[in-house]
Amino acid sequence: MAKKMELISFKLCPFVQRAVIVLKKKKIDFDITYIDLGNPPDWFKELSPLGKVPVLKVGQEVLFESSVIQEYVDEVTPPSLHPDDPLLKAKNRAWMSFGDELNMAMFKMAQAKSQSAFEEIRDGMLKKLHQLESVHSGKAFFNGADFCLIDAAYAPFFMRLDLMSLACGFSFLDELPKMKRWSDNLLAEDCVKSSVVTELPQMYVGMLKNIDGSYLSTLCQ
Template identity: 40%
Template sequence: MTSDLTLVSHSLCPYVQRAAIALAEKGVPFERVTIDLSDKPDWFRKVSPLGKVPLLKTGETYLFESAPILEYLEDSQPRPLHPRDPVARARHRAYIEFGSQVLNGIGALYDAADRQGFEEKAAALREKFLHLEQELDGEGPFFSGPDFSLVDATFGPVFRYFDVFDRLGRFGILDGLEKVGRWRDNLAKRRSVVEAVAADYPADLTRFLKRRQSWISGLI
């Protein structure tokens, strides 16, 4: 099967991964074009209004921003990843945004200049996961039970950061959060989540963290 969908990507970007996971879950073939965000090509600057990845090219149109891209895939492709119930759908959309706020917290964590700043950011991040521990469906394996959803596509890339953080130290951010821990393990096993990044992702992320010249860089 051929596809006219192209995902404009960067190797580490968790927002790109959301779209790649949704496409894989839907069984939709797509091309990937990877760009260097530190040296953005002219064609990319012209078609990306915010200068960010992901972009999804469909026909001659470049869609930008991961949340609308996910919604477009829901509207245009098979195998729904949103629940049908309107309240549940709205709640899932809200937790996709919550996932973006968690990613902001992760960015603040790895950019913290010193240990005290790092610990403050770690505590703020843990608050968000404590909230998730309350919200999660205890049965699992996914956010809302048996069906993989866009919230799962959002959090697979979130937990992937922790696989690398765990190699650098014991920061305790997810300690004792049993439902979150089980969710993390289940997402790590999901084929679409595994295949959303290249095999050298951990080394690539570690190099990225080293270059931040922040407190965590000093642990590498």
């Protein structure tokens, strides 16, 4: 029998969440071990080649990089959540990688010290969201009616954007109807709702409020 997989996680990490969403969607029984990234244990430093989460342990083997973990989990539990068509699959992978930039931009926006730095990053994020709007199917999910791997990759970003928008009183998606509907649909999925600890909203907003000297913390309630 296949060994139970173990995911090494940090509760706030959007990249870990991508992997959890796929594991949940595929109804896989897995173990999750949380670490404190601010004070990582020695065993984690030895285990994780880049010192980052997520790491997935499959027996004695170690996988890292959320996109690789997502694809591995998907491949070993058919049917695949990727489209069959090779070109569409490749395009999905490219736009999944584009999502990494959005996660990084959101992180940098939260750290920005001045209003002008904040607005510059926010405008860059909005530009990327408009690009995404132009390639989205306009249906429930990115490719159409079915939830795919690319949807799992974007859900953590939209969850945080939603929490940030509510706590800080601004809206990103007013002029992006496909993104708004996509975000609502993603956040309503069971595999997404169950992919984070129950205290994630408080933890995330608390983290935003406590970023020393950040412009965003002055907007958060």
